[in-house]
Amino acid sequence: VHCVSNNMAEVCSAYGLDRSKVLINFPSINIKIFNRTVPYVQKQDATLTLLSVGRLHWKKGYPYALLAVKKIISDYDIPIRYEIIGGGPEKEQIIFMINELGLNEHVFLLGNKSSQEVKEKLEMADIFLLPSLSEGISNSAMEAMAMKVPIISTNIDGMGELIDDSKDGFLVQPYDPDEIAQKVMSLYKNFELRKQIGQQAREKVKQQFNLD
Numbered sequence: 299v300h301c302v303s304n305n306m307a308e309v310c311s312a313y314g315l316d317r318s319k320v321l322i323n324f325p326s327i328n329i330k331i332f333n334r335t336v337p338y339v340q341k342q343d344a345t346l347t348l349l350s351v352g353r354l355h356w357k358k359g360y361p362y363a364l365l366a367v368k369k370i371i372s373d374y375d376i377p378i379r380y381e382i383i384g385g386g387p388e389k390e391q392i393i394f395m396i397n398e399l400g401l402n403e404h405v406f407l408l409g410n411k412s413s414q415e416v417k418e419k420l421e422m423a424d425i426f427l428l429p430s431l432s433e434g435i436s437n438s439a440m441e442a443m444a445m446k447v448p449i450i451s452t453n454i455d456g457m458g459e460l461i462d463d464s465k466d467g468f469l470v471q472p473y474d475p476d477e478i479a480q481k482v483m484s485l486y487k488n489f490e491l492r493k494q495i496g497q498q499a500r501e502k503v504k505q506q507f508n509l510d
Contacts, residue, residue, distance in 0.1 A: 299315060299319055299320050299321070299363075299372060299462045300321050300323055300375055301320055301321065301322055301323070301457050301478045302322075302323065302324060302325050302434045302435055302486065303322070303324065303434055303435050303456025303458065304322060304456070305453065305455050305456040305458075305459065306434060306455070306456060307320045307322060307330040308465055308474075315435070317328045318493075320443075322461070322506040324435060324459075324507060325434070325435050325437055325440070325507065326440070326442055326507045326508060326509045327437060327440045327503065327507065327508075327509055328509045329444045329446060329500070329503060329504055329508050329509070329510075330437070330491070331369065331413070331417070332417060332420075332440075332444040332445055333444065333445070334421060334445055334446055335421065336421055336473070338446045338492075338493055338496050341424070343377070344376065344377050345378065345379055346376060346377065346378045346379070346382040346424050346425070346482070347378075347379045347380075347381065347422060347423050347425075348363075348367070348378065348379070348381070348423065348424065348426075348427050348482070349380075349381050349382075349383070349419055349420065349422075349423035349425070349426050349427070349447070350382045350383070350384075350426070350427045350428065350429070350438075350441075351382075351383045351384060351416055351419075351426075351441070351442075352383075352384050352428075352430070352436070352438055353384045353385065353386035354382070354384055354385060354388040354389045354392055355386045355387060355388055356385030356388060356431070357430060357431055357432040357433070358384075358429065358430050358431070358471075359429035359430050359431045359452065359472065360382065360388070360392055360429060361391075361392070361395055361477065361480065362429045362472070362473060362474070362475045363380070363427050363429040363478060364380075364392070364395055364396065364401060364405065364475075365382050365399070365475035366427075366429075366475040366476070366478035366479040366482065367399075367401060367404060367405060367479075368399045368400075368401060368475075369475060369479040370474065370479050370482060370483065371401075371404065373479070374483060376486065378404055379404060379406070379408070380401075380404060380405045380427075381405075381408055381419065381423075382405070382406070382407050382408065383408045383409070383410070383411045383415075383416060384409070384410060385409050385410045389407065391415060392407065393407070394488075399436060406439060416438075416441065417441075417445065418442050420441065420442055420445040420447055421445065423442075423447050424447075424448075424485075424486075424492065425447065425448055425449070425450060425482060425485055425486075425492070426438075426442035426443075426447045426448070426449040426450070427449075427451075427478070427482075428449060428450070428451035428452065428503050429449055429452055429472075429478060430451070430452055430454060430457075430459070430472070430473050431452070431454065431473070432454060432455060433452075433455050433456070433457055434455060434456050435455075435456040435459060435460050436451070436457065436460070437445045437462060439451055439457070439461075440503050440507050442501045443460075443466065443467065443496075443499035443500060443502060444499075444500055444503045445496075445500070445505075446493075446496035446499060446500050447496055447499075448467065448468075448491075448492045448495040448496050448499065449467040449468070449495075449499065450459065450467070450468045450470060450478060450481045450482065450485075451467060451468070451469055451470070452469070452470055452471065452472040453469035453470065453471060453472070453486055454506050457469065460507070461502075461509055462502070465495075465498055466495060466498040466499040466501070467495060467499055468481045468485075468495075
């Protein structure tokens with residue numbers, strides 16, 4: 299049985315699978331492709347750009363990211379832009395929620411993009427959000443880490459095997475927009491921390507999740 303994480307192997311074992319029949323084969327990415335062409339720098343304007351990549355599906359937890367963005371705008375009044383790459387069945391629901399929360403000028407659904415276009419967006423992003431409710435080990439998260447973009451992810455399934463909390467990314471509890479907002483603000487206020495997290499994130503992917 300091929301499992302993409304130790305967490306998945308443990309779940310299978312709970313159903314009686316013999317662990318001797320399990321192969322843990324972590325997903326990996328080509329870090330030669332996902333490699334920055336411009337340095338991660340502090341922008342001259344104050345706009346904070348957040349990015350998520352993944353299909354518009356309930357498992358991806360986008361409503362909680364939207365609530366976090368709303369809280370940041372309401373409580374801290376900082377200029378923020380949240381871009382979501384991907385298409386899927388929950389598009390209408392997400393558009394409705396964006397309108398209901400008054401986030402039309404802050405949240406942008408970009409649809410499906412090529413790998414090159416995703417890379418270009420990653421180079422423009424300040425923080426990568428993965429608010430998922432269910433995830434094996436996210437390839438999009440690995441791509442962001444390889445691009446030295448600091449990541450905030452929910453601590454679900456195998457994501458704790460990719461991210462060492464507070465070292466090469468941040469892990470938050472699922473269904474918790476307040477904690478997402480808190481982590482975003484801590485990174486917003488500390489560019490050096492963002493840069494350090496991003497550098498360590500690329501090193502993690504290079505050493506453990508490299509396609510080579």
